[in-house]
Every structure is written in structure tokens, then in C-alpha cells.
Amino acid sequence: MPYKYYENVAMADVAYEATGKTLAEMLESSGLGLTNTMVKDIKAVKTPESIEFEVKSATADKLLHSFLEEIIFIKDAKRLILTKFKIRITSLADGYRAQVAARGDIINQKKYTMLVDVKAASWHMFKVEQQKDGWRAFVILDV
Numbered sequence: 001m002p003y004k005y006y007e008n009v010a011m012a013d014v015a016y017e018a019t020g021k022t023l024a025e026m027l028e029s030s031g032l033g034l035t036n037t038m039v040k041d042i043k044a045v046k047t048p049e050s051i052e053f054e055v056k057s058a059t060a061d062k063l064l065h066s067f068l069e070e071i072i073f074i075k076d077a078k079r080l081i082l083t084k085f086k087i088r089i090t091s092l093a094d095g096y097r098a099q100v101a102a103r104g105d106i107i108n109q110k111k112y113t114m115l116v117d118v119k120a121a122s123w124h125m126f127k128v129e130q131q132k133d134g135w136r137a138f139v140i141l142d143v
Helices: 023-038 060-076
Strands: 013-020 049-059 079-092 095-106 120-131 134-143
Touching: 013 023, 023 060, 023 079, 023 095, 023 120, 023 134, 049 079, 060 079, 060 095, 060 120, 060 134, 095 134
Parallel strands: none
Antiparallel strands: 013 134, 049 095, 079 095, 120 134
């Protein structure tokens, strides 16, 4: 049977590294990396909409993964692209809690050039580590 490959039609994954001096800064950087995967010019996105949410996890890597999944859920459920994050991390006896106040705008393809739709944060090669100068994460997004 004949078949033909098409290049530059579909992209399966996007990988990025996010850093921050604190765990909260690294989460913010990672959230911006996720959003910038979806919208061409993240700086052009207005921020009239606000939302607050909280995620809890036993470990820093699970906290970041839950945070990213919540951003994706908000994008899908409320059609919001988030570009500003204020994050407060609390250490708990059984892990971490991140309280997030985020701002962004409704997805509007007439206002913003959208790139790809992020479906999930993959666990494949997912890594969070505390280093001497701060925090580092490696993330692969399913698009």
C-alpha cells in the first residue's frame, strides 16, 4: 500500500526547562513556558481576567505537574490563557501547597496568534530538582 509522510503538519511534544531562585519562581517560569507554547506573543496577552486556585502534592515534582495540569484544565474549561502568576508556597507536614492568583485573557484567535493546543504535561522525562542556586524543572508537554 502506498503512503506519504507530511512534514511540519503535526507536532507531538514540546520540551522546555524552567528555573527559579525559589520553588514558586520555578512554578511561575514553568507556567509561562506552558502558555508561551500555546500563544505566539505572550507579552501581547492582556490580563483582564483573574482566577485563583490551589494545588497540593507530597513532592515538588508532583506539585509542579498538578500546577501545569490545572493551567491546562482552566484553558480547556474556561478558555483562559494565563500569563501572570502570583504563587505562594507553603510547606506542609505531608508535602507542599501552592496558592495561585493568576491573570490572563479569554482565548481569542482574532486578538492573539495561537500556536498549538497543549493537552497535558507528560511524566516522560519530567524532572524537578533543587540546585545550589535555585530550582530547575524539565517538562515535556503533549500537544
